[in-house]
Amino acid sequence: MNAPNSTVPVPPLAARRPVVSHHHGDSRTDDYAWLRDPGYPDVRDPAILDYLKAENAYREAVMAPLAGLQAQLFQELKGRLKDDDSGVPVKRGPWFYSWRFDPEAQYCTHFRIPFEDGPDGAARTILDETALAGGLDYLRVRAVEPSPDHALLAYSADTDGSERFAIRVRDLATGEDLPDVIPDTSGATAWAADSRTLFYVRLDAQLRPSSVWRHRLGTPAEADAEVYREPDPGFGVSVGLGRDERHLFIAAGDHETSEVRFLPANAPETAPQLISARRTGRLYEAEHRDGVLWILTDDTHPNQRLVTAPAENPDAENWREEIAASDSVYLTGLHVFRDWMLIEEREDGVKHLRIRHFGAGGEHRIAFPEPAYAVRPAGNAAFDQAHLRIAYQSLVTPPTVWDYDVVTRERTVRKVQEIPSGYDASLYVSEREMAPSHDGALVPVTTVRRRDTPKDGSAPLYLYAYGSYGMNMDPGFGTARLSLLDRGFVFALANPRGGSELGKNWYEAGRLERKENTFHDVIAVARHLAAAGYARAGNMALAGGSAGGLMVGATINMAPELFRAAAAHVPFVDVLNTMLDETLWLTPGEYPEWGNPTESGEAYRRIAAYSPYDNVEAKDYPHLFVTGGLSDPRVTYWEPAKWVAKLRAAKTDGNLLLLRMNMGAGHGGKSGRYEALHEVAEEYAFMLTVFGPGFDPGA
Template identity: 45%
Template sequence: MNYSSNPPLDAPSAEKRPHVLSIHGDRRVDDYYWLSDRDDPQVIAYLEAENAYTTAMMQHTEALQTALYDEMLARIQETDLSVPYRKGDFYYYSRTEAGKAYPIYCRKQGSLDASEEVLLDQNELAADHEFFTLGALAVSPNHQILAYSTDTTGSERYTLCFLDLTTRQLYPETIPETYYGVVWGNDNQTVFYTQLDAANRPFKLFRHSLGSAISDDVLVYHEPDDSYFLGIGKTRSEAYILLELGSKVTSEVHFLDANQPTGDFQVIQPRSPGIEYTVEHHSSVFYITTNEDALNFKLMKTTVTSPAKQHWEPVIPHREDVLLEGVSAFTNHLVIYEREAGLPTVRIRQIATGEEHEIAFPDATYSVGEDANPEFNTAILRYSYTSLVTPRSVFDYHLDTREQELKKETPVLGGYERQNYASDRLMATATDGTKVPISIVYKKGIERKGTNPLLLTGYGSYGYSYDPGFSSSRLSLLDRGAVVAIAHIRGGSEIGRRWYEDGKFLKKTNTFTDFIACAEHLIEQGWTSADHLAISGGSAGGLLMGAVINLHPDLFHAVVADVPFVDVVTTILDDSLPLSILEREEWGDPNDKLYYDYMKAYSPYDNVQAKAYPNLLITGGLNDSRVSYWEPAKWTAKLRALKTDTNTLLLKTNMGAGHGGASGRYESLKEGAFEYAFLLDQWNLAEG
């Protein structure tokens, strides 16, 4: 359906305060820059007016939204239990209860028949907050103290707390402005945590002694380079604490004996531009996955006592057709995660003999990943598996016998029968002849007559591989006759590291033309038509949405752009914004005219023109620390001013959340139901 594109009459004008930026001789006038001042009451009024407009324009779908929400909720087993995992003498798990939005974290000692101990009920912590999420959740090595951190705004700035699990009393100290990582020393007294700078970059590592004042905390490491993030972790063996420093293209790892937490960290190999590596510990050896002279990475090893690069020895060589994504070490085995021909693989190697085998998976296109495996001394690998037709399933794989046990398949209530659905892997041809994979799912019986509503999604940035997974909510589209597809475009790593390199910097437009090629292929093959094709993407996937509708707006009927990164040049030029400096190793540095001109040529906000655009639903989060709320707001304002059509244009800003949207499973379902209602309405399936 088409509606008036005019916003509410009382929405503040977006033409009052132009901002002029001159760089490389280019004078950029930004009429909507004023929207970046969140302290201006007019800005908040503008966002609230847009929200009111969106509510009014979607009012006719309220019954559909309710129906979709009820459908989605009815497929979920609200009272449920995760698969317990063992660590020491305890079995840890989480569970949910009907009517409660958040998980409850629990454990049992000795056996699964023991009485339950509730570690933390997130519902109680969230009771007085519109938004709530946990960052860290780490039990001390002796299992007696819980370190956890909370965020009540969506800004990803967490407050760290400590709970005595014996007395159920909180320690007096709380530590604000922390990031996700928290690691215990083996003395059960020392805790390492990271703090954020003004741009939300974890840049300092502190050591805290439990029960002491935070003013006494010791600054262990300060990373002054704004392009590096600082992270903290611990090896599965629990022998070493790892300080990990990384930009988008370079890394450096330091290690510390976890039994001597007040000691000094030792660097494994100093950073070298463009060289990445990660570290896994086994006995007296560090296994090192690195891209040095190995685009698709290779595996090396060295002794803990001689960790520098000159002592590294090859274990798995570089291969042109296989991407080595990482390894996990257990007592007698290495688990090797790779990607070949666009699909993830898992290979098991006996450390003593070198004997290898691969785990087989049943679907044509799927996702697989390591699940909770905290124990080093084990011959069982726990992994999770899902596909477009297979709900998330947790397996225990016996590394020696090759037997596997299905521990749990996520229930889908309401009679889901996977044999009624099909998934395929297609190949589109890009403008330069490159073959681009597409994963597709649909209900059996769908005919390719060119009239099917189809939702095509994509991402294509940061080397992230967009592997397909199951969604019970997606059934609300499939059961109404829609087809859903994923475009595995360049900029991800689905086909290896080269796939990523060919979709970044001065090759970024490959990401956009690949997506367009996938859309055109689906139309040519009769899966849909331009009048029935909807697309969606979030964050950098939102940039993708903005770029492709600037390039080829008549190819798409409707667009959902979640927290879209659309004002590329302005954001990355601003050193004060979160992530901006770090992002220059992904997109390029616009202070360099070569990159400036290239980025400006595809930046969605900079390339809005006076032409017809598809129907659009754009979302943002006021507290978003990754993509500032003003990016979707400015983009919407400029589209309103310039577009020549009468199609729907909606902006929905969550005024109490950040990048991930609403917290709590019920509010998240409502957001999903809203977006599906928008799509079904645009497909004229609101009554279907």
């Protein structure tokens, strides 16, 4: 790993400062609790910063001999991105709106074109993210929302990765921002019909999206009116404008319970009307059409049903069933248009899009060309449109945008992601397998490899999984991944329990008291892939991020022998301590997912049994590449830092353990399309090196 005659870098060892806590008759010692700055999110403790800097310096020293490989990988990754890429214009009122990248630009430019000029007409810039980012280390723009009269643009920006967005409003005639600035928001915006009133979500001191506010242009943010405040510390709130633009919807909820309010967009000072009061364990969402609310809910079945209610009296006692719940089909999304609706649903682990016409038009599923794919509606802004815009991809098919005529069923390709350095899909093959888990459950896993990569166990394999919150990980394309595939790797995407790929029950079987099924499923997938000849045990990498990082940490505690390496991105690994800390904004809202170890001894013992940080042992671990973000509000920086410190002190192997702590970014890592590629190139250089023949980390 090091240049000839170079000195082997010495890893930093964090000081041990034991802190003993007592819960439910159990005493635990945490040697690295001091790595949490009591002033968080303002991290200034010199000892903490010095340790994080030392970890970064160690990683840089270890990786320095691989600078050439990293540079090569970066150029490969960059060469697969179209330098002047652009989106497909979306019609909104009298304009087409879209975005583009200028050559070498890190950030995109938003523009619009008069409808009468057609989508290829002369573009008029409305927001230049590159100009906004000037001099900043980080930028993320969330909202880019034109007002209903298209004279103004509301936009929001986070400049440090903390996910605290400031909202501004731009006069599109002059290109100048109005004096209005609204700080500390979630970033989402919703216009009232008068184009002078803006709704937004304010973050509280714990960074929880806790209240909805109404801002009148030309007045100070301090004078804004509170529209709704959520009293439950475990609930977050959101606000948005319905597709028919007649109502604003305010939703409040956690992972298992929700309630929705709405108010007329043309009377923004009206008090919101509650659809149906929250009931623990019931989720619902709503859209409006012609005086009727269309509601997707799990009130009678985990896989949800579709009901309607009159907008003037929408309580649950007036809900009328339109589509019954099914044991085999999971309804996951609803989009209502003037003449038809789109229902997103899943069956046998595969996502489907169903078109259902109002009146006598019937319904049908859209057919897709591959058995395993990722698909979603994209850019469908007009209530009265007669087509559905779809974004489709698979492990071998680059992202493709279609316009689908919902009547004739004809599809028109609007864009296929261009890969300037070249890509031949025929060189790659994707396969879907079902891996039997410890209890007989069959776990989906989809693989992709070059056709000339042998399936005899000799190839290295990169296994990715998530498995929490019911989030679905469908098999999508990745240009970066080609750098591994073209060097002989197999890529595998597992769908363990905790996701909802196989329905809501698949999610329920991987949370709370059944959370360990997630880790057993990933272990089962790895063993199945080895038995099927994709790779041998011990010649695999395991990767995941956030709650997927928890999966990585728990899995390598349980079965480290299966993996040569692992990558844990912003990993949620200090689970027990985090779930015991109600001052963190996410903690109360996470109780439905993990349990409440403060109140429940059973939940405490259950989480303690798998929390990666609490189960680090004196044994051999794979090579590890770990990341974190100092500004991360979701997985706080001290989680990966403490985990790495404890692993470094406990593990008995000589394998590499590297921490990349982004000192100026949050949960998503660096911003900027090219800057982020450097981070991917670093991880891939790490992986390619530790999987190299005869690799010796101390050489």
